[in-house]
Amino acid sequence: MTQSMTKWVQWTGCVALVAGVFFFWRYLQPEKLGEDFSSGNGRIEATEIDIATKTAGRIEAIFADEGDFVSKGQVLARMDTQQLEAQRREAEAQLQQARYAVETAQSQVNQKVSEKAAALAVLAQRKAELETLRKRLERAEVLSKKGASSIQDLDDSRARFLSGQAAISAAEAQIAAAEAAVSTAKSQLLGSHTVVMAIQATIDRLQADINDCVLKAPCGGRVQYRVSQPGEVLNSGGKVLNMVDLSDVYMTFFLPTAVVGKLGLGSEARLVLDAAPQYVIPARISFVADVAQFTPKTVETASERQKLMFRVKARLEPELLKKHITQVKTGLPGMAYVRLDQQVDWPPHLQVQLPETPARQ
Numbered sequence: 001m002t003q004s005m006t007k008w009v010q011w012t013g014c015v016a017l018v019a020g021v022f023f024f025w026r027y028l029q030p031e032k033l034g035e036d037f038s039s040g041n042g043r044i045e046a047t048e049i050d051i052a053t054k055t056a057g058r059i060e061a062i063f064a065d066e067g068d069f070v071s072k073g074q075v076l077a078r079m080d081t082q083q084l085e086a087q088r089r090e091a092e093a094q095l096q097q098a099r100y101a102v103e104t105a106q107s108q109v110n111q112k113v114s115e116k117a118a119a120l121a122v123l124a125q126r127k128a129e130l131e132t133l134r135k136r137l138e139r140a141e142v143l144s145k146k147g148a149s150s151i152q153d154l155d156d157s158r159a160r161f162l163s164g165q166a167a168i169s170a171a172e173a174q175i176a177a178a179e180a181a182v183s184t185a186k187s188q189l190l191g192s193h194t195v196v197m198a199i200q201a202t203i204d205r206l207q208a209d210i211n212d213c214v215l216k217a218p219c220g221g222r223v224q225y226r227v228s229q230p231g232e233v234l235n236s237g238g239k240v241l242n243m244v245d246l247s248d249v250y251m252t253f254f255l256p257t258a259v260v261g262k263l264g265l266g267s268e269a270r271l272v273l274d275a276a277p278q279y280v281i282p283a284r285i286s287f288v289a290d291v292a293q294f295t296p297k298t299v300e301t302a303s304e305r306q307k308l309m310f311r312v313k314a315r316l317e318p319e320l321l322k323k324h325i326t327q328v329k330t331g332l333p334g335m336a337y338v339r340l341d342q343q344v345d346w347p348p349h350l351q352v353q354l355p356e357t358p359a360r361q
Contacts, residue, residue, distance in 0.1 A: 320354075
């Protein structure tokens with residue numbers, strides 16, 4: 001083969017290689033959208049929940065591992081409650097003592113009430129006796145005027161009458177003292193009841209703290225990672241686990257002002273993940289920021305970085321998430337597509353394409 005022919009073959013091969021690379025690059029490029037559609041890149045996110053302690057203490061056990069699916073109310077971890085339980089037993093003993101004090105105070109009230117009743121009976125008796133003495137004094141005065149009795153008898157009747165009046169005053173004083181004693185006893189009884197209520201409240205608080213030492217999942221989701229390990233001592237609010245609520249999964253992305261102005265809450269969206277470009281996932285716009293901000297660094301074109309962008313969330317339907325719960329993964333990057341004119345059909349490459357629902361065991 002001549003030198004010129006060799007150069008010609010090499011040149012033809014280079015041209016063919018460049019053409020092949022070009023067509024392959026064109027093949028990998030996504031189909032262009034019309035003016036009725038827009039897109040932005042983002043990542044799949046979900047609401048994160050920290051499973052944390054309410055009070056300081058030592059972790060006794062953790063019952064969930066990273067990646068585990070958990071249901072609402074499922075026990076995830078338990079804190080050591082020995083000290084709290086000892087405090088509760090102490091408070092229960094104090095409560096029993098306080099109840100005995102209530103019984104004693106009630107007995108005192110009953111006793112003082114009985115003493116008051118006795119004093120009232122004595123007063124009634126003294127009044128009856130005084131009435132008799134008054135009548136005797138009147139008869140003595142009449143007889144004395146007629147000379148039928150001596151002055152001594154009159155003086156004795158008058159003395160007995162005055163003594164009866166003094167006895168009534170003494171009985172009334174005893175009644176007043178008895179009433180004061182009843183009031184004091186009732187105050188002591190009320191104070192004893194208050195002590196019982198205060199100790200019962202302490203027991204309820206300690207029981208609530210013991211209940212809070214059992215850490216439960218507030219909702220269904222998946223454990224992302226352990227923050228602490230059994231045996232560690234945590235302060236109040238110390239994190240034990242981190243989980244994601246898989247009923248609230250969304251993609252956050254950014255759109256320019258001109259697009260956001262045409263976008264309404266509840267509008268349809270389509271999500272295409274880099275890890276599974278063959279699937280097109282339906283979603284709905286659930287949030288549009290009311291304040292614009294600079295485009296984040298994840299948008300790669302220089303022209304877009306010069307514009308102010310609005311943060312947008314496209315939320316996946318909970319029913320769809322339930323069907324594919326084992327396939328939901330956060331952090332996956334992808335593209336979000338929005339339709340600005342609801343009367344326009346989605347292009348063929350953005351029609352919904354979902355993976356098959358995993359068979360239930």
